[in-house]
Amino acid sequence: MINKTMFELGSTQSIIRELHEQKCEVDLTIGNPSAPTPSALTEALIELAKEGDHSYTQDMGDATVRESVCRSLKNRFGVEMTKELVYMTCGAASALTISLKAIVNAGDEVIIFAPYFPEYTVYVEGVGATARIMPAKEDFSLNLEALRASISSKTKAVIVNSPNNPSGVVYSEEEIASLAAILRSYGAFLISDEPYREIAYEKPVPYPAKFYQNTLTCYSYSKSLSLPGERIGYIALSPDMPNASEVMCAIKGAGRTLGYICAPALFQKAIAKCEDVMPFIDLYKKNRDTLYDALSAMGYEAVRPDGAFYLMVKSLEEDSVAFAKNAARIGLLVVPTDDFGAKGYIRIAYCVSHEDILKSIPLFQKLYDAYSSRSEKINLDKLRLRLR
Amino acid sequence: MINKTMFELGSTQSIIRELHEQKCEVDLTIGNPSAPTPSALTEALIELAKEGDHSYTQDMGDATVRESVCRSLKNRFGVEMTKELVYMTCGAASALTISLKAIVNAGDEVIIFAPYFPEYTVYVEGVGATARIMPAKEDFSLNLEALRASISSKTKAVIVNSPNNPSGVVYSEEEIASLAAILRSYGAFLISDEPYREIAYEKPVPYPAKFYQNTLTCYSYSKSLSLPGERIGYIALSPDMPNASEVMCAIKGAGRTLGYICAPALFQKAIAKCEDVMPFIDLYKKNRDTLYDALSAMGYEAVRPDGAFYLMVKSLEEDSVAFAKNAARIGLLVVPTDDFGAKGYIRIAYCVSHEDILKSIPLFQKLYDAYSSRSEKINLDKLRLRLR
Numbered sequence A, B: 001m002i003n004k005t006m007f008e009l010g011s012t013q014s015i016i017r018e019l020h021e022q023k024c025e026v027d028l029t030i031g032n033p034s035a036p037t038p039s040a041l042t043e044a045l046i047e048l049a050k051e052g053d054h055s056y057t058q059d060m061g062d063a064t065v066r067e068s069v070c071r072s073l074k075n076r077f078g079v080e081m082t083k084e085l086v087y088m089t090c091g092a093a094s095a096l097t098i099s100l101k102a103i104v105n106a107g108d109e110v111i112i113f114a115p116y117f118p119e120y121t122v123y124v125e126g127v128g129a130t131a132r133i134m135p136a137k138e139d140f141s142l143n144l145e146a147l148r149a150s151i152s153s154k155t156k157a158v159i160v161n162s163p164n165n166p167s168g169v170v171y172s173e174e175e176i177a178s179l180a181a182i183l184r185s186y187g188a189f190l191i192s193d194e195p196y197r198e199i200a201y202e203k204p205v206p207y208p209a210k211f212y213q214n215t216l217t218c219y220s221y222s223k224s225l226s227l228p229g230e231r232i233g234y235i236a237l238s239p240d241m242p243n244a245s246e247v248m249c250a251i252k253g254a255g256r257t258l259g260y261i262c263a264p265a266l267f268q269k270a271i272a273k274c275e276d277v278m279p280f281i282d283l284y285k286k287n288r289d290t291l292y293d294a295l296s297a298m299g300y301e302a303v304r305p306d307g308a309f310y311l312m313v314k315s316l317e318e319d320s321v322a323f324a325k326n327a328a329r330i331g332l333l334v335v336p337t338d339d340f341g342a343k344g345y346i347r348i349a350y351c352v353s354h355e356d357i358l359k360s361i362p363l364f365q366k367l368y369d370a371y372s373s374r375s376e377k378i379n380l381d382k383l384r385l386r387l388r
Helices: A004-011 A015-020 A039-051 A063-077 A091-104 A119-126 A144-150 A173-186 A245-258 A266-273 A282-298 A318-328 A356-371 A380-386 B004-011 B015-020 B039-051 B062-075 B091-103 B119-126 B144-150 B173-184 B244-256 B266-274 B280-297 B320-329 B356-371 B378-387
Strands: A086-089 A110-113 A129-135 A155-161 A189-194 A213-220 A233-237 A310-314 A344-347 B086-090 B109-113 B129-132 B155-161 B187-194 B214-220 B233-237 B310-316 B345-349
Touching: A004 B091, A004 B244, A039 A266, A039 B039, A039 B244, A063 A086, A063 A233, A063 A266, A086 A245, A091 A155, A091 A189, A091 A233, A091 A245, A091 A380, A091 B004, A091 B244, A110 A119, A110 A144, A119 A129, A119 B086, A119 B244, A129 A144, A144 A173, A155 A173, A155 B015, A173 A189, A233 A245, A245 B091, A245 B119, A245 B320, A266 B119, A282 A310, A282 A356, A318 A344, A380 B062, B015 B320, B039 B266, B062 B086, B062 B233, B062 B266, B086 B091, B086 B155, B086 B244, B091 B119, B091 B155, B091 B187, B091 B214, B091 B233, B091 B244, B109 B119, B109 B144, B119 B129, B144 B173, B155 B173, B173 B187, B173 B233, B280 B310, B280 B356, B320 B345, B320 B356
Parallel strands: A110 A129, A110 A155, A155 A189, A189 A213, B109 B129, B109 B155, B155 B187, B187 B214
Antiparallel strands: A086 A233, A213 A233, A310 A344, B086 B233, B214 B233, B310 B345
8 A cells, every 4th residue: 555666675785784784704795984984074063053044945945055166166166156156955865856756747758877876776766757777888988988878858867976985986087078069969968976086196087067057966965064963965956957946946946845845054154164174095005005906906996086085896707796795704895886877796894993904805805715725616615615 | 747736735735825925913824833842852852862862763664662652552541452453753744644544445535524734635545545525513522413413434544633623612521422432333333543642631531442442543753842844653453443453554554654654753653751741731721722612702693612622613704714814914813714614613722831822812702793793795805905
């Protein structure tokens, strides 16, 4: 009698959770940033709590907060924004669902590049659209050939995510410009999911809204300010979007329909007080370097990540779920990327302490050795016995 | 090209907003509680901010927070709850949209009693169901006759809201028991929207989940702890619900689909530290008494509210929108209740300071006098001239 689709979505135990429930020495499954929340944010929260104003803000968010977002986007990317282009949200997830609900009609298609954050398909199907997945390339760069072959008048939007979860790849300016050129001839929207925008080590992260007028930027402070549980982010429309005011009306309507009254007021005001605070990414960079170098030296194959705090490593057997389970048996929790649209890999979330990275290295070595010493024909039972 | 329904929802200027933008002496349009946030909550926020843990909670909410909700429900209503029956939400609005998304299938009907909070129809239609409105009774009690005539196998759920927004009426135990008896023979769900549960002056507020097993209680701390902008509440399933674990799965699936990762973590933990804090309702009671007595003495017709902080008053002309606009012309902002499913009334939100209530009284008198001195046939143009 209840809604079967929702029941199935809620009752499927994800492989992440299944693995996460096991005992382990090092848990590298979850994107919970270990960098502490900046002290400026803590001070802002305390000050605001003392002021004690917890009243509703406008549905779009407090006007001075949206002005602060505009200033920070101008400082970062040189875009001339106005507060009418910004809608504060409960994190990037709600920015995505509200954006999709605002622009999608039943029967539309939404294109997603693999590898991708698995909830994208849930969000796309949740608004009655069809998700079309562009297969992953070996180097995890944007698969523009597949896009050219797949885009059509049915394509309402394309989702990009750079720096990418799970690959850590940052798409180049050339890739974003080529993507924009393809989208332009179809007028499709670009939904740019940017929670990792501030976490890039060397390569600059292009701001897609500068390249393509029909861009909805979905942002979250979860990773940059280490606030994932607090649910604060925004949707920013490109200042060049021709029908921006209509799209913003639809966003307001979608926010109402999905039950978002306003983004949490205290956190709206707190992030505005931290306008120019940049994340402390040295820890993540150190973890990436240590881990990537160690795994490569052992013989693992991986694409060196430019940003975010994830690393994708080729599974040592075809079935990456079995591989991740074997890793779990020796106390090392990692996520197989089958649900991310790329089979044969595991995702390592290296946003943990450096100690945990150091602890993980002998475990990765043990895992590698177990696989290298096996006979030509994999005898999984024996392997499992040995790994126990 | 965008979603037309969302565009229309977002672009309709509501009468509340239209009125709210006018200059005024007293604004009685908005349900923003004027009672200060309890000091225990402020202290909890400061303590938690200093601890600095802003990580994700479980999708259902932090386990110890949900245990705290169970204890408080047991203390208040004697119900034996377990944390598996509680799902923390971003306020009551998201509790409602998630509940509806979880249980409703396309083509289902959802019954709503007038007068009602206008967003109910947005939420019901947003999940593809049809809203069926039961007309308001003169005393705003539950229209069970209309329900008996309208309920059918198509009825997936019935929404009740007591203390009621906009009438302030509290439904009696007898009414809730009779409602339960009707629902029982159809197996329909009861969605009990209870943001005003703690704001009742004399009459006890029955807890519907005790009367009917298929009840989803939607709660918010917005009004009880004066936190409307912070978006924190929960869904609690009746401990007697036979398929509670399936319904909870569907709730988790619906939360995912709508983009809710978890309820704001800091506020989850803060409300758990204020488990037994009850709202300071003396101010609202004083406002109700002063206002109800004054308006009745002037000759206005109104049903004396038992709770919440709203009062419905009969419009002095048939067109309550015109009446509210005339009130606005003399500096008094109130909301016509046409959008609440009851024409011919205005809603007064008396959750303001007592000074504002005292300031409003001569304005209500001026408005009454203007209407009493008019000729038999309403000459609105003249009236407007006089009111200017």
